Amino acid sequence: MPVQYTSIIEEHQAVRNNIGIFDISHMGQLLVSGPAAGGWLNTMLTNNIDKLEVDQGQYTFLLNERGGIIDDLIAYRIDEEKFLLVVNASRTDEDFAWLDRHRPKHVPLTNRSADFGGVAIQGPRVVELFHALFGKNVDLPARNHIVDFPFDGTKVSIARTGYTGEDGIEAFFRTRDAVKFWNAALEKGKPLGIKPCGLGARDTLRLEMCYPLNGSDLSPERNPIEAGLGFFVDLTKPNFVGREVLLRIKQSGPQQKLVSFRMKEKGPPPRPHYSVFDNGERIGEVTSGTLSPSLNYGIGMGYIDVPHAGIGTDIDIEIRERKFPATIEKKPLYKKS
Amino acid sequence: MNVPDDLLYTESHEWIKREGDKIRVGITDHAQSELTDIVYVELPKMDRQANAKETIAVVESVKAASDIYAPVKGTVVEVNKALEPDPGLINREPYGEGWIFVLKIDNADDLKQLKDAAAYSKQIT
Numbered sequence: 001m002p003v004q005y006t007s008i009i010e011e012h013q014a015v016r017n018n019i020g021i022f023d024i025s026h027m028g029q030l031l032v033s034g035p036a037a038g039g040w041l042n043t044m045l046t047n048n049i050d051k052l053e054v055d056q057g058q059y060t061f062l063l064n065e066r067g068g069i070i071d072d073l074i075a076y077r078i079d080e081e082k083f084l085l086v087v088n089a090s091r092t093d094e095d096f097a098w099l100d101r102h103r104p105k106h107v108p109l110t111n112r113s114a115d116f117g118g119v120a121i122q123g124p125r126v127v128e129l130f131h132a133l134f135g136k137n138v139d140l141p142a143r144n145h146i147v148d149f150p151f152d153g154t155k156v157s158i159a160r161t162g163y164t165g166e167d168g169i170e171a172f173f174r175t176r177d178a179v180k181f182w183n184a185a186l187e188k189g190k191p192l193g194i195k196p197c198g199l200g201a202r203d204t205l206r207l208e209m210c211y212p213l214n215g216s217d218l219s220p221e222r223n224p225i226e227a228g229l230g231f232f233v234d235l236t237k238p239n240f241v242g243r244e245v246l247l248r249i250k251q252s253g254p255q256q257k258l259v260s261f262r263m264k265e266k267g268p269p270p271r272p273h274y275s276v277f278d279n280g281e282r283i284g285e286v287t288s289g290t291l292s293p294s295l296n297y298g299i300g301m302g303y304i305d306v307p308h309a310g311i312g313t314d315i316d317i318e319i320r321e322r323k324f325p326a327t328i329e330k331k332p333l334y335k336k337s
Numbered sequence: 338m339n340v341p342d343d344l345l346y347t348e349s350h351e352w353i354k355r356e357g358d359k360i361r362v363g364i365t366d367h368a369q370s371e372l373t374d375i376v377y378v379e380l381p382k383m384d385r386q387a388n389a390k391e392t393i394a395v396v397e398s399v400k401a402a403s404d405i406y407a408p409v410k411g412t413v414v415e416v417n418k419a420l421e422p423d424p425g426l427i428n429r430e431p432y433g434e435g436w437i438f439v440l441k442i443d444n445a446d447d448l449k450q451l452k453d454a455a456a457y458s459k460q461i462t
Contacts, residue, residue: 003400004373004400006373007373007374008373008374008398008399008400009374009399200399200400203400204399267377268377268379268395268397268402269376269377269397269399271401271402290399290400291376291377291397291399293399320379320395
């Protein structure tokens with residue numbers, strides 16, 4: 001996926017106002033199957049996979065023994081004893097190696113990333129495009145569910161999910177069908193104002209919603225509690241990798257917290273690694289930042305020492321040796337009017 | 338891509354227009370189209386002295402911050418204040434209203450090290 005096809009701001013607005021399509025073929029797909037698959041995955045992932053009915057998915061984490069985040073992913077139960085893990089492209093090999101190393105011999109695990117392409121179609125007009133592609137009387141999957149649909153002599157898996165804060169789907173298909181599906185979506189989406197969108201718009205859209213990006217906001221040195229994502233960790237499960245550490249952190253409280261903030265004035269956009277100050281004291285670092293195309297001011301996220309991390313706290317972002325005022329805000333930073 | 342014949346260029350995508358013992362500087366059409374959506378410009382300070390290739394201004398797009406360099410040694414004598422409320426001028430008129438600063442140059446011979454339009458066109462194709 002390129003950074004942009006035409007302009008990050010135009011692509012961003014297309015998704016907020018109409019519809020946009022992202023090539024997410026780079027994302028990884030791992031399959032885990034067999035009678036012991038669910039039980040074993042529940043010891044490897046933080047969320048509770050037992051809660052998934054067939055065709056349902058959940059956001060979850062793969063942790064190392066220190067409770068640090070190897071990857072954030074969506075786990076789908078695509079059959080009673082079959083699970084699809086959709087993982088970050090840059091972590092696919094690492095995820096596979098980690099799972100393979102911990103895998104009991106009788107639980108088959110395969111990396112199918114090369115066999116599948118995918119697109120994310122996001123925006124308020126996604127329902128119209130879905131009907132144009134798959135038929136007027138065909139129902140969309142429910143939120144976080146994945147369903148297979150016939151398409152032009154082949155099969156496409158549609159998941160009702162996304163990374164933009166808009167209604168949307170992620171479609172997965174065999175690699176050989178990728179061009180066919182992309183072109184069909186663009187053609188049928190034309191009257192709806194569809195735009196091909198790149199990584200730049202993907203980043204501004206997710207950051208307005210305060211969705212974390214692995215490699216920027218999440219890393220093996222950070223855990224889901226600090227990241228404010230404890231909702232996706234089920235500490236009542238008897239056992240999963242990283243559980244002991246997370247329990248301890250939950251009891252003692254984390255040292256830092258991932259917060260979202262907005263700049264108070266027009267000025268340079270915040271960027272990763274800029275320092276954050278409170279009354280001259282360095283209290284943390286920016287992990288993601290940009291100019292919000294929807295709000296038209298600088299926004300970002302960063303890890304802040306907990307005593308300074310309360311909502312409404314006035315902070316300063318240091319940009320090229322000058323300090324610019326910002327405020328810690330509630331997530332998400334962008335709310336649909 | 339538009340590369341006017343009457344300007345000089347740097348490898349780092351600044352254009353230079355000679356005006357007597359001064360030069361007017363901006364970024365090229367190619368540079369603005371690669372950056373797209375310029376949302377902030379940090380102008381140089383007036384009277385600042387800079388050496389060739391020294392960072393003197395910053396242009397920020399949605400995605401990233403990019404340094405702008407002094408093409409040759411000189412002193413800042415004018416900055417384009419119109420960019421502060423409207424940084425998109427650089428996208429719309431990179432060679433016109435989107436100019437960034439004017440340098441009074443120390444030595445006109447320094448300009449001989451810059452590229453002409455043909456050499457710059459070759460660099461970006």
